Amino acid sequence: MRNLFVATLLSMIASSGYAAGIRFFVIPADAGGPALQAVVWTPCAVAPEPIKVGPYRLQATKDCPTVGDARPLVVLSHGHGGARLDQHDLAETLADAGFIVAAISHPGDTATDMSRTNEASVFVERPNDIKRLIDYMLGSSADVARIDARAIGFFGFSRGGFTGLVLADGVPDFQHADIPCPDELPICKLVREGKLPPQQWTHDARIKAFVLADPLDAFPTAPTVAHIRAPIQLWASEYGGDGVLPETTPALAKLLPVQPEYHLVEGAAHFAFLPPCSDELAAIVPRICVDGQGYDRAAFHNEFNRDVLAFFRAELLQASNSNAAR
Incomplete structure (x- = not known):
């Protein structure tokens, strides 16, 4: 009966036919850290329209009232020097399917603020930033009454994948x-000299399922991942890039104590996990927009977004139903 109930819920969400609403907001500074620039995508009953935000081209309706109740929440963490809109196509796909999706720009490691991008503090604060985002979404956000706190997922790309593993x-x-870590970077020098101080890492058991794309892998041995038990969908590019070596994600897949749903994307380099770039974004940062000859990023993202959605549907609805039955 439980499997039939989950299947029915999956079918209901699959046929819901929502569109994506979008709203920008700021999480205030508090004892846990500085203000966080944030964005949320929600299920919306109004057809989306093209929106230009800086160099990004979005498909969503601004400030649209959220439709429905008991919505799963997925939080997003961008990569090195990224921003809160980096995975906008995935967020739109999830919101279209009935999810609430929230993202922040990590202070000190964003496209507009790289002041601490190579300091140890950024790696420590990233998981805490996401915890603060979840705290806000479940405590003070406009959608607090519409979120199912038992069904929270996480998506992270590159350093965002590192964030998720923590x-x-x-x-x-x-x-x-x-x-790869050159000595001129402060954190690399500390690591080489064995002077990186012990850190307090933020874990969050409220997150029930993780999707990690080409994670920066600082987890080289079994003890570093021994306590990870949540279901993981793990994506690896064939060629890597931006500090992620091609061999590290496959090695991580073998180390994890619970076998992940593993995907190797042939012909892809690291930045293929970002959506196809607008002409404006390609002119500003071409290195994140150019793929190998013949690689079709748009076609890949159709498949990628579909598979991520399927994973979150299965895992988060199962988590919600399982907790409700207790």
Whole structure:
């Protein structure tokens, strides 16, 4: 009966036919950290329209009232020097399917603020930023009454994938990690000299399922991931890039104590996990927009977004139903 109930819920959400609403907001500074620039996508009953936000081209309706109740929540964490809109196509796909999706720009490691991008503090604060985002969404947000707190998922790309592994109860070991790291960067110098101080890492058991795309892998041994038990969908590009070596994500897949749903994307480099770029974005940062000859990023994202949605549907609805039955 339980499987039939979950299947029915999946069918209801699959046929819901929502559109994506979008709303920008700021999470105030508090004892946990500075103000966070945030965005939320929600199920909306109004047809989306093209929106230009800086170099991004979005398909959503601004400030649209959220439709429905008991919505699963997915939080997003961008990569090195990224921003809250980096995975906008995935967020739109999830909101179209009935999810609430929230993202922040990580202070000190964003496109507009790279002031601490190579300091140890950024790696420590990233998981705490996501915890603060979840706290806000469940405590003070306009959608608090519409979120199912039992059904929270996480998506992270690159350093965002690192962030997710920490939140899932991983404990990084930079000293032994296989990460290209030049000595002129402060964190690299500390690691090389064995002077990186012990860190307090933020874990969050409220997150029930994780999707990680080409994560920066500071988890080189079994003990560093020994306590990770949540279901994971793990994506690896064939060629890697931006500090992620091609061999590290497959190695991580073998280390994880619970076998992940693993996908190797042939012909892809690291930035293929970002949506196809607008002409304006390609002119500003071409390195994140150019793929290998013949690689079709748009076609890949149709498949990628579909598979991520299917994973979150299965895992988060199962988590919600299982907790309700207790």
